[in-house]
Amino acid sequence: MSELVLTGISKQFGAVKVLQPLSLKVSDDSFVALLGPSGCGKTTLLRIVAGLEAPTEGELRLDGKTLWANGAGLPPEDRGFGMVFQSYAVWPHLTAFQNVEYPLKVSKRLKAQYPDAPSRRAAVERALKLVRLETLGDRYPHQLSGGQQQRVALARGLVMEPPVLLLDEPLSNLDARLRAEMRRELRDLHRSLGITILYVTHDQREAFEMSTRVLVMEAGRIAQDGPPDEVRGNPAPGFVTEFLSEA
Amino acid sequence: MAELAGLPLGTVAGAAARSLALGTAVAAAAGAFGMALAWLTSRTDLPGRRALTGFFSVPYALPPYLLGMAWVVLGNPTVGLLKDWFPSGGIYGLAGMVWVLATVAFAFPFLELRAAFERLDPALEEAARMSGAGPARVFREISLPLLWPSLLNGMVLAFLFSLAAFGVPALIGNPARQYVLTTLIYSQLRVGGMDGLNQGLLLSLILLVMAGAGLALSGWLARQRARRGGTAVSGGKSSRPALVLLGRARVPAAFAAWGFLALAVALPWIALFLSALAPVAGDFRPTAWTLRNLERVLTMADFQEALVNSLLLTLGTATAVVAAGFLLAFLAVRRGSRAASWAITALGAPFSAPGTVVALLLLMGATVAARAGIPVDGPLVLMGAAYALKFAAGAARGIANGFAQVHPSLEEAARISGARTFTLLRTLWFPLLKGTLGAAWLLCALPMLTELTMSVLLTGPGGATLGTVLFQLQEYADQPSAAALAWMLLTVALIVGFATRSREKEA
Ligand SMILES: Nc1ncnc2c1ncn2[C@@H]1O[C@H](COP(=O)(O)OP(=O)(O)OP(=O)(O)O)[C@@H](O)[C@H]1O
Ligand SMILES: [Mg+2]
Numbered sequence: 001m002s003e004l005v006l007t008g009i010s011k012q013f014g015a016v017k018v019l020q021p022l023s024l025k026v027s028d029d030s031f032v033a034l035l036g037p038s039g040c041g042k043t044t045l046l047r048i049v050a051g052l053e054a055p056t057e058g059e060l061r062l063d064g065k066t067l068w069a070n071g072a073g074l075p076p077e078d079r080g081f082g083m084v085f086q087s088y089a090v091w092p093h094l095t096a097f098q099n100v101e102y103p104l105k106v107s108k109r110l111k112a113q114y115p116d117a118p119s120r121r122a123a124v125e126r127a128l129k130l131v132r133l134e135t136l137g138d139r140y141p142h143q144l145s146g147g148q149q150q151r152v153a154l155a156r157g158l159v160m161e162p163p164v165l166l167l168d169e170p171l172s173n174l175d176a177r178l179r180a181e182m183r184r185e186l187r188d189l190h191r192s193l194g195i196t197i198l199y200v201t202h203d204q205r206e207a208f209e210m211s212t213r214v215l216v217m218e219a220g221r222i223a224q225d226g227p228p229d230e231v232r233g234n235p236a237p238g239f240v241t242e243f244l245s246e247a
Numbered sequence: 248m249a250e251l252a253g254l255p256l257g258t259v260a261g262a263a264a265r266s267l268a269l270g271t272a273v274a275a276a277a278g279a280f281g282m283a284l285a286w287l288t289s290r291t292d293l294p295g296r297r298a299l300t301g302f303f304s305v306p307y308a309l310p311p312y313l314l315g316m317a318w319v320v321l322g323n324p325t326v327g328l329l330k331d332w333f334p335s336g337g338i339y340g341l342a343g344m345v346w347v348l349a350t351v352a353f354a355f356p357f358l359e360l361r362a363a364f365e366r367l368d369p370a371l372e373e374a375a376r377m378s379g380a381g382p383a384r385v386f387r388e389i390s391l392p393l394l395w396p397s398l399l400n401g402m403v404l405a406f407l408f409s410l411a412a413f414g415v416p417a418l419i420g421n422p423a424r425q426y427v428l429t430t431l432i433y434s435q436l437r438v439g440g441m442d443g444l445n446q447g448l449l450l451s452l453i454l455l456v457m458a459g460a461g462l463a464l465s466g467w468l469a470r471q472r473a474r475r476g477g478t479a480v481s482g483g484k485s486s487r488p489a490l491v492l493l494g495r496a497r498v499p500a501a502f503a504a505w506g507f508l509a510l511a512v513a514l515p516w517i518a519l520f521l522s523a524l525a526p527v528a529g530d531f532r533p534t535a536w537t538l539r540n541l542e543r544v545l546t547m548a549d550f551q552e553a554l555v556n557s558l559l560l561t562l563g564t565a566t567a568v569v570a571a572g573f574l575l576a577f578l579a580v581r582r583g584s585r586a587a588s589w590a591i592t593a594l595g596a597p598f599s600a601p602g603t604v605v606a607l608l609l610l611m612g613a614t615v616a617a618r619a620g621i622p623v624d625g626p627l628v629l630m631g632a633a634y635a636l637k638f639a640a641g642a643a644r645g646i647a648n649g650f651a652q653v654h655p656s657l658e659e660a661a662r663i664s665g666a667r668t669f670t671l672l673r674t675l676w677f678p679l680l681k682g683t684l685g686a687a688w689l690l691c692a693l694p695m696l697t698e699l700t701m702s703v704l705l706t707g708p709g710g711a712t713l714g715t716v717l718f719q720l721q722e723y724a725d726q727p728s729a730a731a732l733a734w735m736l737l738t739v740a741l742i743v744g745f746a747t748r749s750r751e752k753e754a
Contacts, residue, residue, distance in 0.1 A: 089370035107379025
């Protein structure tokens with residue numbers, strides 16, 4: 001059972017403190033939505049968990065294994081997390097299939113698990129099927145629509161069977177219909193696969209429809225933390241009430 | 248022995264092969280240096296990477312033959328300042344030419360790649376790290392394939408630049424009897440007469456074919472690439488790149504990057520400075536230092552004539568080129584004029600063709616005109632024409648970009664207010680594009696002021712320029728005076744280079 005623990009994590013850019021020291025436990029199987037207005041530090045927090053950004057202070061652990069402590073830690077490639085970027089970040093020089101296969105070829109952990117091409121092929125096909133792209137594996141990204149590229153990115157994260165999947169506003173570049181469809185799909189995927197998801201968004205609908213836990217952030221601190229129904233039905237007075245009433 | 252227009256075939260083939268080898272080797276070295284430095288300054292926590300980025304655009308502004316002279320001061324096998332550090336032949340020979348040209352030409356791929364790294368969505372690289380790939384692997388399998396078109400572009404520019412180079416091969420190749428096409432053409436023309444001109448034309452045809460082949464090859468490679476999947480560099484909103492932490496490699500990497508800058512810029516400057524102060528070539532004792540060389544150069548009649556000529560030629564030609572480019576770009580971009588677009592495209596030919604070829608064609612044109620009874624008066628006219636042809640395309644393209652970046656509604660609003668074309672140009676476009684025009688002017692004027700490759704072929708009585716005087720001093724073995732003049736010019740070029748570097752950063 002994997003558990004992600006943040007202890008006193010803070011982040012400062014120059015003189016600006018963008019994350020106040022915050023502590024957080026994310027337990028197995030939860031779908032955590034990080035919800036908040038633009039600039040409140042959601043992406044920064046996610047990138048610290050990913051290892052793409054170093055926290056100024058604090059510690060980060062996964063199942064008791066130290067990811068970051070005392071100003072040093074594991075580089076992103078050794079954490080084994082999956083990540084889906086807002087800009088998709090699907091590699092234009094590789095086909096959809098090759099994009100999804102890439103982690104299996106480079107990650108130390110997965111290389112051992114999928115030692116040969118046939119085993120990789122099976123895993124990639126499974127992942128593509130999950131996002132319903134099984135027929136489009138041979139296409140290059142420029143031959144795919146935005147929504148399809150987004151699913152390639154998702155399949156690339158899922159194929160790693162990561163202990164934690166990180167998503168940074170993955171739906172914001174899609175149109176309304178596709179967004180609704182992907183919301184449903186993500187929720188179903190989470191239920192069927194049982195992985196831990198950390199999902200950054202400023203869209204309340206995404207947060208409340210998919211997650212099992214909502215963290216509302218304001219200016220680098222957590223303003224409210226609870227199950228979606230509780231946050232929606234009983235928002236903390238002040239910032240959260242105001243923010244939720246805006247949409 | 249087989250001959251080609253009166254030249255031994257072996258000589259021609261040797262020079263052609265050497266030109267090709269030089270171009271290819273410099274392109275490869277420049278690509279490697281440029282890529283390493285661009286990656287270090289854009290994607291890692293290299294100490295001082297901001298400052299380095301600015302400094303690395305400086306060599307671009309330095310006339311390569313000044314650096315060539317500096318390297319002769321350092322690496323002359325008998326009297327060189329650092330002769331013990333060089334192999335037995337000193338700096339002379341093909342390897343020396345490659346090194347000196349590469350210390351300038353790396354800037355082509357470097358600048359292309361810097362811009363490409365800026366455009367490349369860092370999430371593409373970050374996604375690979377999240378997939379489990381370490382920095383080296385990400386560079387090899389993600390960054391490099393995506394940046395390949397920019398790298399190729401930069402390498403082609405370096406290839407054309409080296410193929411066209413005259414000063415460095417003359418300074419560093421000739422003493423070892425290693426001629427390339429440009430230096431062979433020069434020596435054939437010095438022989439004089441129609442024979443020399445004909446041989447020169449034949450050789451320059453070979454040079455032109457090589458340049459064309461380089462361009463065609465790179466175009467083909469780029470198309471191959473495009474066919475195999477997209478090369479789209481950036482689509483989505485890009486974020487700040489997560490810097491690669493160099494860790495234990497940080498200090499050695501910084502040492503290498505700053506060391507390269509010191510070797511490419513600081514060391515040559517110091518060498519010329521010391522040599523300018525030396526009473527005779529090779530005597531570098533501080534106790535013997537003298538200002539006599541500087542004084543001799545400044546009072547030399549040739550130098551004074553050259554200074555006046557170069558300043559007049561540069562001011563006149565650069566201003567005319569920018570004015571013409573302003574009009575052409577306006578007509579092409581804002582009025583959709585086919586003729587103007589075509590003219591800008593056509594100017595690309597002398598821009599990419601080796602200067603030697605441009606100068607020779609002008610010489611031939613002048614000969615033909617003279618036969619037809621239209622005398623072309625004096626070397627300055629020919630040099631002005633050569634400079635204008637050579638640098639017009641760069642200026643026109645830069646200005647056209649400037650026009651294209653301004654929203655059409657600005658002009659439409661002025662036209663609705665009643666402004667006609669000339670008023671529009673004067674009251675709207677000129678003030679709006681002042682910065683662009685200034686940059687274009689500098690981009691023309693800098694290389695014109697110290698131009699050597701074409702000037703040396705077109706010069707004549709009364710037509711000395713800074714480049715030709717310097718070349719003569721060096722050829723007639725007045726090393727101390729040559730070093731003094733070179734040091735002054737390099738200092739001016741460095742100052743201008745550093746000044747334009749900080750301008751770029753503000754913009
Ligand atoms: N590299 C940096 N240097 C300086 N300030 C930064 C840097 N990165 C982020 N910031 C600042 O930190 C704050 C939080 O940024 P972050 O990207 O985490 O916000 P966000 O909540 O993801 O916003 P959005 O919804 O707009 O993506 C912002 O005020 C931002 O300007
Ligand atoms: Mg964000």
